[in-house]
Amino acid sequence: MELTRRQTLGLAAAAVAGSTVAGTTTANAQRDPWVRDTLNRLTLEQKVGQLFVCYAYGPTADTADARNTSLYGVATPAEVVAKFNLGGVIYFAWTDSVRNPDQIGRLSNGLQAASLAASGVPLQISTDQEYGVVFRFGPPATQFPGAMALGATRSAAFARSAGRIGGREMKSVGITTDFAPDADVNVNPLNPVIGVRSTSSDPALVAEIVAAQVKGYQRDGGIVSTAKHFPGHGDTDTDSHVGIPEIHHTREEWTRIDLPPFQAAIRAGIQSIMTAHIVVPALDPSGDPATLSKPILTGILRQQLRFDGVVITDSLGMKGVRDKYGDAEIPLRAIEAGVDQLLMPVDPGLAYNSVLNAVRSGRISEARIDESVARILWLKRTTGVVDAPYVDLSRIATIVGAPANYAEAQRIADRSITLLRNDADLLPLSPAPRTIVVAGYGPKTLATALQSRGASAIVKDTGTTPTDAKIADAVAAAANADLTVVLTNKAWDTKVTDKLAKQQKLVNTLLASGRPVIVVPVRDPYDVAYFQTEPATSLVTYGNAAVSMEAIAKVLYGEIAPAGKLPVEILAKPDPNQPGPAPVLYPFGHGLTFDPEETRLTVASYNIHAGAGTDNVFDLDRTARALKALDADIIGLQEVDVHWGDRSQWLDTITELAARLGMHPAFAPIYDLDPPAAGRPRRQYGVGLLSRFPVVRFENHPITRLSTQDPNPVPAPAPGFLEAEVDVRGRRLHVYSTHLDYRADPSVRRAQVDDTLKILAADSPGDLQILVGDFNADAAAPELAGLWTRLTDSWTAAASTAGGPNTYPAVGGTKRIDFVAVGPGLLVRKAEVPAEVPVAEAASDHSPVIADLSFRS
Numbered sequence: 001m002e003l004t005r006r007q008t009l010g011l012a013a014a015a016v017a018g019s020t021v022a023g024t025t026t027a028n029a030q031r032d033p034w035v036r037d038t039l040n041r042l043t044l045e046q047k048v049g050q051l052f053v054c055y056a057y058g059p060t061a062d063t064a065d066a067r068n069t070s071l072y073g074v075a076t077p078a079e080v081v082a083k084f085n086l087g088g089v090i091y092f093a094w095t096d097s098v099r100n101p102d103q104i105g106r107l108s109n110g111l112q113a114a115s116l117a118a119s120g121v122p123l124q125i126s127t128d129q130e131y132g133v134v135f136r137f138g139p140p141a142t143q144f145p146g147a148m149a150l151g152a153t154r155s156a157a158f159a160r161s162a163g164r165i166g167g168r169e170m171k172s173v174g175i176t177t178d179f180a181p182d183a184d185v186n187v188n189p190l191n192p193v194i195g196v197r198s199t200s201s202d203p204a205l206v207a208e209i210v211a212a213q214v215k216g217y218q219r220d221g222g223i224v225s226t227a228k229h230f231p232g233h234g235d236t237d238t239d240s241h242v243g244i245p246e247i248h249h250t251r252e253e254w255t256r257i258d259l260p261p262f263q264a265a266i267r268a269g270i271q272s273i274m275t276a277h278i279v280v281p282a283l284d285p286s287g288d289p290a291t292l293s294k295p296i297l298t299g300i301l302r303q304q305l306r307f308d309g310v311v312i313t314d315s316l317g318m319k320g321v322r323d324k325y326g327d328a329e330i331p332l333r334a335i336e337a338g339v340d341q342l343l344m345p346v347d348p349g350l351a352y353n354s355v356l357n358a359v360r361s362g363r364i365s366e367a368r369i370d371e372s373v374a375r376i377l378w379l380k381r382t383t384g385v386v387d388a389p390y391v392d393l394s395r396i397a398t399i400v401g402a403p404a405n406y407a408e409a410q411r412i413a414d415r416s417i418t419l420l421r422n423d424a425d426l427l428p429l430s431p432a433p434r435t436i437v438v439a440g441y442g443p444k445t446l447a448t449a450l451q452s453r454g455a456s457a458i459v460k461d462t463g464t465t466p467t468d469a470k471i472a473d474a475v476a477a478a479a480n481a482d483l484t485v486v487l488t489n490k491a492w493d494t495k496v497t498d499k500l501a502k503q504q505k506l507v508n509t510l511l512a513s514g515r516p517v518i519v520v521p522v523r524d525p526y527d528v529a530y531f532q533t534e535p536a537t538s539l540v541t542y543g544n545a546a547v548s549m550e551a552i553a554k555v556l557y558g559e560i561a562p563a564g565k566l567p568v569e570i571l572a573k574p575d576p577n578q579p580g581p582a583p584v585l586y587p588f589g590h591g592l593t594f595d596p597e598e599t600r601l602t603v604a605s606y607n608i609h610a611g612a613g614t615d616n617v618f619d620l621d622r623t624a625r626a627l628k629a630l631d632a633d634i635i636g637l638q639e640v641d642v643h644w645g646d647r648s649q650w651l652d653t654i655t656e657l658a659a660r661l662g663m664h665p666a667f668a669p670i671y672d673l674d675p676p677a678a679g680r681p682r683r684q685y686g687v688g689l690l691s692r693f694p695v696v697r698f699e700n701h702p703i704t705r706l707s708t709q710d711p712n713p714v715p716a717p718a719p720g721f722l723e724a725e726v727d728v729r730g731r732r733l734h735v736y737s738t739h740l741d742y743r744a745d746p747s748v749r750r751a752q753v754d755d756t757l758k759i760l761a762a763d764s765p766g767d768l769q770i771l772v773g774d775f776n777a778d779a780a781a782p783e784l785a786g787l788w789t790r791l792t793d794s795w796t797a798a799a800s801t802a803g804g805p806n807t808y809p810a811v812g813g814t815k816r817i818d819f820v821a822v823g824p825g826l827l828v829r830k831a832e833v834p835a836e837v838p839v840a841e842a843a844s845d846h847s848p849v850i851a852d853l854s855f856r857s
Contacts, residue, residue: 023372025308026269026371029378034386037294038377046119047366048355049085050373051335053126053312053343056080056089059096059103061110067732072348077107078114081123084352086115086837087376088124090344098127098136105391112389115852122389124224124380126177129166130197132543133523139546140401141169144409147182148525149416149542150209151199151567152591159212165405166822167221172399174391176383177224179274179312181213183261184234189526192496196523196542201234202588203257207264207819214268224383227265229276229314230301231283231290232258244289244320246279254282263305271379272310273301275339277320278773291321292330297338310375312341313413316351327352335364338798340372406547413547417539417555418564419592420528424536425829425852426516426631428558429483430601431729432633432692435662439474440466440487440506441522442544449553450485456662464489477516482631482662485518485556486510491527492573500503508532516631520552525566529573540564557660558596561567565591598854599729600829604632605772605818606848607639607739608688619651624660627690629834630850634726634821635663636737636772637688643645654688663690668700668722670739685720687737687773691817693726701759703738704751706758721759729857734763738773749775750783757790760823768855769823780829791821794851798831820851827854 029035040048056077057065064075072080081089089111091104098104108125115123127136132146144162163181170178185206185584186198199206210227217225231254236245262273264805275291284295291297291313301307313321313334321330331342331351335358358364380386419427431454439460447457458481460474478484491503498504511533512515519535521527522544528535539555539562541548554560566589571582608623614794627635637654658665663682670685679852689698722737736759752775760769771791775784821827829852 019605025310025375025378029078029381032378032381034378035374035381039374042119042121042373044359044369044566045356046085046121047369047373048352048359049119050087050121050376051331051340051342051369052084052086052345052348052352053088053090053124053341053357054080054084054086054348055092055095055097055344056826057095057112059099060107060108061114063096065096071768077111078775081111081114083116084348085119086123087121087341087373088126088177090179091125091127093136093138098138100391101396104137104173104175105393105396109390109393112174112385116389121377122259122380122385124376124383124385125175126179126224126226127170127175128468129170129175130180130544131162131166132183132737134197137170137173137175142401142405142409143167143547145413145545145548146196147209147417147440147539148186148196148197148567149413149415149548149564149761150213151205151416152542152564153415154565155412155414155415156208156212157414159209160216161408162412163213163216163225164220165216165408167217167223167225167828169400169405171221171223172396175223176385177226177272178217178382179226179228180217181210181225181227181265182229183210183227183265184229184232185257185261185700186234186568187257188235188237189492189524190237190566190574191234192237192493192725194236196525197488198234199261200588201569202567203260206262210261211264211268214265214270218269218271222384222752224271224310225265226272226274226312227262227270228274229278230262230311231276231278231296232262233276233278234258236278244277244279244323246281249280249282251282254280256836266305266307270307270309271382272312273307274343275311275313275334276803277314288324288333289321289790291339292325292337293334294337294350302338308375310340310372311338313343315344316342317344317346323640327351330788332358332364335368335372340375368663409545409547410550413541413545413551414554414560414563416548416564417541417551417562418525418566418590419555419562419594420525420538420566420570420586420590421535422537422592422594426518426537427556428481428596428598428600429556429635431557431599432601433483433662435480435693436488437474437478437481437484439478439484439510440503441489442521443487445546445549446485446487446520446552450556450582453553453557462506464503465498465500466506468502471502471506471509474506475513478510478513478515482513483516483518484510485520487520487522487544488527489521489523491521492524492530503527504530504532507535509850511535518556521538522548525568525570525586529570529582534585540566554790558594558599561593561596563590563593566590568678589632595856598827599731599741599857600852600854601634601728601733602632602771602850602852603735603772603820604630604635604848604850605774605820606630606637607774607818608636608637617732620657624657627657627662628762630848632850633692634735634770634772635690635691636735638737638739638772638774638818639685639687654690658690661690663692664695665690666695666698666722666724668698668737670705670718670720685739687720687722687739689724689735689737689772689804691724691726691735693728693733696725696727696732698722701755703755703759704748717755721756723759730766731768731855733768733770733855734760736760736769736771736773738771746781746783749781751786751788757786759789766825768825770826770853771821772819774818787821791823792826792828794820794822794828794831794853795849797822797828798851818847818849820849820853822851822853825855828852829854 062076131144238245433454490497525540572588666689703721
C-alpha cells in the first residue's frame with residue numbers, strides 16, 4: 001500500500017503533536033485535592049472496585065432481577081454497585097437499562113446514589129453509542145449515521161456536530177462515557193466485526209473524522225470519548241467475539257495504516273482508549289492479545305505515544321481474550337500490561353477477588369492500583385460527575401431528540417448516500433406515483449418514506465436469511481410492480497450472517513427478471529460485488545437508521561443529489577482460482593451524482609390499433625401487458641378502433657385499463673362510424689391518455705380532419721385533439737394526444753398543423769407542453785414545418801435511428817409515425833422504440849415511441 005502525501009503529512013503532524021497531551025492526566029490528578037483526598041481514604045476493596053465496569057439487570061436501581069442474583073449474589077442494580085464498589089456501569093438494551101430517556105435518567109440517578117452511599121465516589125456510566133449499526137440509546141434519542149457514513153460525507157464538521165449532539169443527549173440522561181469513536185482502519189473487506197463501524201480504509205480520513213468526533217463528544221458534549229480498538233482491528237477476517245484475530249501487518253504497515261487515527265485522537269485530547277483482543281506479532285511476538293500485552297499497552301501506548309489517559313479493555317467475556325488464560329488470570333495480566341479499567345468480566349466476583357488477592361499477595365502492588373484509580377478519579381472529575389452526579393429529569397425532554405438535533409442527523413445522512421451505478425438511467429425517478437416493492441432487510445422504514453412521496457409501497461421483509469418461499473413471494477410481487485428496491489445487509493458474509501447466501505439468491509433472481517431493480521446495501525458497501533450480475537442501479541447507505549432511509553428516498557426521487565464518496569474501495573468477489581488481489585470494481589472516492597433541480601418523466605406514444613384478427617378485436621389483457629412494459633409516466637393512446645356492441649363503451653374500458661395499471665385516464669372520442677356491413681356493431685375511434693400523475697382537467701378540442709364517412713373527402717372541424725393537464729412538482733404540464741390525417745392529404749395535414757399551433761398558443765407562458773400521437777407523413781414533410789418551430793421531435797432530438805418499420809423513420813411518406821414532441825422547457829434525454837415482440841403476442845400493429853424527458857424546477 002503506497003503512502004499518499006496526505007497520509008505522510010498526517011503522520012508527521014501526529015508525531016510532532018503527540019507529546020502535547022503527554023503526562024497531563026497523572027500530573028493533574030496528583031495536583032487535584034479531591035482526587036488526592038479520595039484516593040487516600042479509599043480502602044483497598046474500594047480501590048479495586050473502581051477498576052471494574054460491569055452491567056446490571058433492571059430498569060431502575062431498585063429493580064430485583066434473578067439474573068443479578070445469579071451473577072452477583074444480590075438482586076438489584078444498586079446492590080450490585082454497592083457490593084463490588086464498582087467504578088462504572090455499562091448500559092445495554094438487553095439489561096433493560098435503556099427503555100426511554102426518562103427511565104435512563106432515573107436509573108442513572110439511582111445508581112449514583114447507591115455508589116455515593118457505598119464509597120463516596122460517583123459512577124462512570126457508559127454505553128456503546130457509535131451510531132449507525134451500533135447504538136444502545138435508541139429513539140427518541142437522535143440516531144446519527146455511523147462512522148463510514150461520516151467518511152462518505154468527507155466532513156469533519158459533521159463528525160464533530162454529531163459528537164456534540166450525541167454527547168449532550170447522553171449526558172442529559174446520566175451517561176458520562178461513550179465507547180466511541182471506532183478508530184480502526186477497515187482495510188479488509190472481509191472484516192466481519194468492524195466494517196462500517198470504521199470511517200474508511202484511508203488512515204488519513206479515519207484520523208480526521210475520529211479527531212473531530214473526539215472534540216465533539218468531549219469539548220462540546222461534555223462526556224468522555226473512548227477511541228477503540230487499540231492497536232487497530234481493521235485488517236482481520238475473524239470476529240474477536242468468537243475467535244482470536246491475528247493482524248499480520250509489519251511494524252511499518254501498522255505505523256502507516258493503524259496508528260494515525262489513534263495519534264489523532266490523542267492529539268485531540270482523547271481521555272480513554274479501549275484495547276483490542278487481537279494478536280499483532282509485529283508489535284508483540286508473544287502471541288498474547290493486545291489487551292494483555294505490556295509491549296503494546298505500556299511500551300507503545302503509554303511510552304511511545306505518551307497516552308496518560310484511561311485504558312479500558314474491550315469486554316472480557318469475548319473469546320479473543322479468554323482462549324489463552326483463565327478468567328481469574330485475565331484481569332491480572334491486563335493490569336500488568338497497563339490497563340486501568342476492566343470491562344464486563346465473565347464472572348465479576350471471581351475477577352474482583354482475583355485482583356484483590358493479587359494485591360494482597362504482592363503480585364500487583366497497591367501503588368500500581370493507585371496509579372489506575374487516580375486516572376479514573378480524574379476522569380470523573382473532568383466529566384463533571386463529581387460536582388453534579390445527578391441529572392435534572394425535567395430537562396431531559398428538551399435535550400433528547402430535539403428537532404434541531406434530528407435536522408442535523410438528516411443533513412448528515414443526506415450527504416452520505418453514495419450512488420455507485422446508474423447505468424439503467426433510472427435515477428432520479430420521476431415524481432409520478434408508482435407501485436414499488438421494497439424487499440430485503442428492514443424495508444419498512446424506506447417503504448414509509450416512499451409512501452409519503454405518493455408511491456404504493458409493497459413491503460417484503462426477507463431479513464438477512466430469506467427462505468425460498470420469501471424469495472419467491474418477493475419476486476412475484478416485483479413482477480407486477482413498476483420498480484423494486486432491494487435492501488441487503490452483509491450479503492457478502494456467507495460464513496456468519498447468511499450462510500446459504502440467500503440474500504444473494506434474492507437479488508440475483510430479481511435482477512434476472514428483467515424488471516427495474518435498485519440494489520441498496522444498507523450496511524457494508526461490499527455487497528454489490530457478490531451478485532451474479534452487477535446491479536445496473538445501486539446506492540449505498542452504510543447503515544439503516546431512519547435518517548438514512550429518508551435520505552435514500554430523497555435521492556431516489558431527485559429531491560437531493562447523491563453526494564457521498566466511497567470511503568473504501570470495493571473489490572470484485574475473491575476468486576479462489578485467481579491469485580493476488582481481486583480487481584477494483586469501484587475505487588476509493590467513487591460516487592456519481594445528478595442535478596436535483598432536474599425533474600424526470602417518461603412519455604410514450606402508443607397506437608392502440610389492434611392487430612389481432614380480421615376485425616381488429618381489442619384485447620384488454622394483452623394491451624395492459626404491453627402498456628405496463630413501457631414503464632412510462634404518461635402514455636398517449638391513438639387510434640382507439642374497436643368493435644364493442646351497439647355502441648362503443650371504450651371509455652369504460654380505458655377506465656378498467658387505467659385501474660389495472662394504477663394510472664389515471666382521460667379520453668376524447670373522435671367519431672363514430674356506421675357499421676361496415678349490415679348487422680355489424682357501430683365503431684368508435686378515440687384518443688386517450690394514461691397518467692401516473694392525477695389529471696387536473698381534460699377537454700376535447702376540435703381540429704380539422706376529413707369527413708367521418710367515405711366517400712366524402714371534404715375536411716371539416718371535428719373533435720379529436722385531447723388535452724389533459726397534470727401537475728408535476730408545481731409545474732403545469734399540458735399533454736395533447738391526437739391522431740392526425742388518416743388519408744395522407746398534405747393540405748389536411750397543413751390545416752391540422754395550423755389548428756395545433758393555435759391550441760398550443762392558448763396555454764399560459766411557462767407551462768410545459770407535450771404532443772403525442774401519430775401522423776401519416778415523414779417528420780421532414782414540408783407541411784409539418786410549422787409544427788417544429790414550436791415543438792421538438794424527441795426522436796430527432798435524441799439522434800436515434802433504430803426502430804421498427806411502423807415508426808420513424810418511415811419506409812414511405814404515408815406510413816404511420818408514432819411520435820412524442822415537446823415544447824420549450826423540456827429536454828429530451830433519450831428516445832427509443834422497445835424491442836419488437838412476436839406478432840402473436842403484440843397488442844398493436846404499431847411500435848410505440850418512448851421518450852425520457854426532463855425539465856428544471
